[in-house]
Amino acid sequence: MVFLNMWKQIITFLLVATWSVMALAGPVLTVVTEDFAPYSYVECGRITGYSTELVETSLRRTKAGYSIHIYPWARAFRMARSQPNVLIFSVVRTPEREHQLQWIAPIAPRSVYVYKLAARRDVQVRALADLGRYRVAATRGDVVEEQLHALGLEADLATLDESNLRKMVAGRVDLMVASELSMKAICHNAHVSCGLLERTIAMPGVGEYYVAASLGTPAATVRALRDEFAKMKASSFMQQTADKYGLSLR
Structure with a gap:
């Protein structure tokens, strides 16, 4: 009986430890965008582009698990508004969309x-x-x-x-x-x-592309990504990445 109780305690400890690690690591994010060169596109079987590089760099630096996909825009936007743990870019921020997503950071001007x-x-x-x-x-x-x-x-x-x-x-x-x-x-x-x-x-009005998260994405994940984008903007990384793709951030 003592042996059985000990094993129960060990199993409980392992489960709690596993759940704790998972909680610290955060959820695996589904990252969605569209075929939208030079911001996001497929080259040699890999999704790349200015916005893609920024998003993937922020995810690696925050040690977030993710998978990235290119879809038609209507599908990507629908996923971001209806599913948890979804990251979307390059999305335009408007008053109508303000409460549909958690806005992380602007990444490029829009013309x-x-x-x-x-x-x-x-x-x-x-x-x-x-x-x-x-x-x-x-x-x-x-x-x-x-x-x-x-x-x-x-x-x-x-x-x-x-x-x-x-x-x-x-x-x-x-x-x-x-x-x-x-x-x-x-x-x-x-x-x-x-x-x-x-x-x-x-076309008038809205002037920037953003990275945003679905409403069901944990606040801690959103905060970590916001912090990382702030660091990238404060450093030369964002401008250097824009230069690679011939983009102006002004």
């Missing part, structure tokens, strides 16, 4: 424009009010969809920017909205020459 085919002289965009006269394409789940809806416009939605570009080339839409820095990669992936496009007006 988004309305594009048209240069040959379409019948399409003239000089102000936001002009968008109402045309068919405008946007990425499903993106903040641009929300912006267009707020303007009373129904966007022609697609899962990928490349699909929107192909629709515009085919004449199925007149305009598309996309990040200026990602347009080169969008053209490459869609096998369309960027020389066919003309940039028109900038």
Whole structure:
């Protein structure tokens, strides 16, 4: 009986120790993003990019376990809003999204424009009010969809920017909205020459991309990541990483 009680105590101790280590280590995070060069993209079978490097560095330094995945943006954003222990980047912070996620840190400025085919002289965009006269394409789940809806416009939605570009080339839409820095990669992936496009007006408002965590992510994990991003910003690491990808942080 004494021997049995001793083994029970040992097993209990081991279980408590294991749970304690797991609690200290924190949960394994599911990290989600989209194919969005130069911020996140696949190269030689590996997810890389400016934002990816920052996020993975912060996770390694905080010793967090994680797996990283590229999904269509609507799916990634849905996971971040509905599942625990999810990290998402590069996501735009808006008043409507403020309480849907735990915001960790801004990582890059955002510049988004309305594009048209240069040959379409019948399409003239000089102000936001002009968008109402045309068919405008946007990425499903993106903040641009929300912006267009707020303007009373129904966007022609697609899962990928490349699909929107192909629709515009085919004449199925007149305009598309996309990040200026990602347009080169969008053209490459869609096998369309960027020389066919003309940039028109900038989309107003929201101006930075963020890293954020789902509401079900432990506060300790979020604090640790916030601290790490603050250190990266205070040092030259963030700027050096941006320089690698030809990005300006101003």
